[in-house]
Amino acid sequence: MTKLRIEDIRVDERIRQDYGDLRERSVELFAGAGGLAMGISNAGFRHVGLYEWDRDACDTIRLNKERNVAQVQNWPIHQCDVRDVDFTQYQGIDLLAGGPPCQPFSLGGKHRGFKDHRNMFPEMIRAVREIQPKVVLIENVKGLLRDTFAKYFEYILLQLSYPEIASKENEDWTDHLSRLERHHTKGHHEGLTYHVVFRLLNAADYGVPQKRERVFIVGFRSDLNIEWSFPEPTHSFDALLYDQWVTGDYWERHRVAKKHRPEMPDKLKKRIERLRGGLGLVQGAPWMTVRDAISDLPDPENEYDNVIPDHRFNPGARIYPGHTGSPLDEPAKTLKAGDHGVPGGENMLVKPDGSVRYFTVRESARLQTFPDEYHFSGSWTESMRQLGNAVPVRLATFIVKDIKKCLSH
Structure with a gap:
């Protein structure tokens, strides 16, 4: 050498x-x-x-x-x-x-x-x-x-x-x-x-x-x-919990009325009580949630606006073992590319009423922090595959x- x-x-x-x-x-x-x-x-x-x-x-x-x-x-x-x-x-x-x-x-x-x-x-x-x-x-x-x-x-x-x-x-x-x-x-x-x-x-x-x-x-x-x-x-789960359940700033920011806010998760109550005891326990900014990422987009099921590219509704989403979708007020689960067939078993949004739908390509791009001017080529399946593989x-x-x-x- x-x-x-x-x-x-x-x-x-x-x-x-x-x-x-x-x-x-x-x-x-x-x-x-x-x-x-x-x-x-x-x-x-x-x-x-x-x-x-x-x-x-x-x-x-x-x-x-x-x-x-x-x-x-x-x-x-x-x-x-x-x-x-x-x-x-x-x-x-x-x-x-x-x-x-x-x-x-x-x-x-x-x-x-x-x-x-x-x-x-x-x-x-x-x-x-x-x-x-x-x-x-x-x-x-x-x-x-x-x-x-x-x-x-x-x-x-x-x-x-x-x-x-x-x-x-x-x-x-x-x-x-x-x-x-x-x-x-x-x-x-x-x-x-x-x-x-x-x-x-x-x-x-x-x-x-x-x-x-x-x-x-x-x-x-x-x-x-x-x-x-x-x-x-730079961000943490504790900071998100503090924002949601201690100060309530998260819900105010998204203009979610108290009657429409979800119940505090039982499994997190002790952790939230500890956070109430001192702000010093909270490190960094709050985790970003699905709601943070997509709340300004129209609902693709009934409000689709052709001005927004890659934001078409794709039907057929359903829950089955191991594929339960992403809650609105947490970061999304990992977007997946799929090894065969239609990718996206986990690429679903769980709506407040408990029903699910697939994320649109534009929503998925937001979850991967691509800018809105970035468009994707190919079918819904191929676009989601690209997004599931992306950094x-x-x-x-x-x-x-x-x-x-x-x-x-």
Whole structure:
């Protein structure tokens, strides 16, 4: 292995000509409908390459480019298989990001993990090796932390830490893991290395109106000598309870008359009483709820206004075991993409009378904190699939801004 030197990093001349100074440039793999990409743009990075193979997701990005949505206008989207891409053309950019397909590790999928042909972590690692970015950001499902995948998760982290120690031809991944472990424990490491950390984050803790737990992995290139940790939550469940049941400000803000307010949940009464005892127990702003996110939209069942795109009613919602919908006055349950058939068993609103209906595409986009000017291409099913796979824009923005702040100092 050749020891990495910053002065040796090659910058592709074509990218230099097209994009000028490469500071704060980013490349994203598995971009989907653009949630993470939009967060990265909001944080001040400029995309020099986005890669996604799904046609509907790419059509969504192309649609918003055509509509001149500000963050999307200059995104260079490539609809292709990342296995066919030579990433050395991007060598030396600042941020490499992506959410490798989550179905192999999803709690709602088939749980095949590393045996699944959709497992794209090897391609993510190859991109790190070829690009040598300053920072790597990976998002994935909570299921990646299951005991079943613990050994493979260790393998992912070690590959990110030492991307130049590539798998040999016909080498089993467990043998490769053993080589990485031996290298890791020897204590002195030259060449391309990263300081890697990970954390399970709940999007609701960062102002997203959805209880969505996802694993984020961040690696800073070791030669940068940057110390970084995940930013602390800005919102909390206790603050929401305080807002609803101690001050009542939540109901006043939404103009909900006392006779129309729900009963205080019995299971939360003791917790609420503790909160009454002292405001000091409350940390951060209140969790955002479904009502916070969609209350200004007309009811799609009887007040649909054609001026609002993606807000059409979709019939057929019903409750069944494991799929009970999201209450109006809590953050939504995790929006899901669906492994087969029509996605959306949990993508339902529970109305005050106890009945349910599917969230519209526009409502789901709000729950994922996409701006209203962002439109989605494809059928209801395909749009919901894109949204169920997306990274909440607000969460992505918050994390990447913190990363950028460290890079800028």
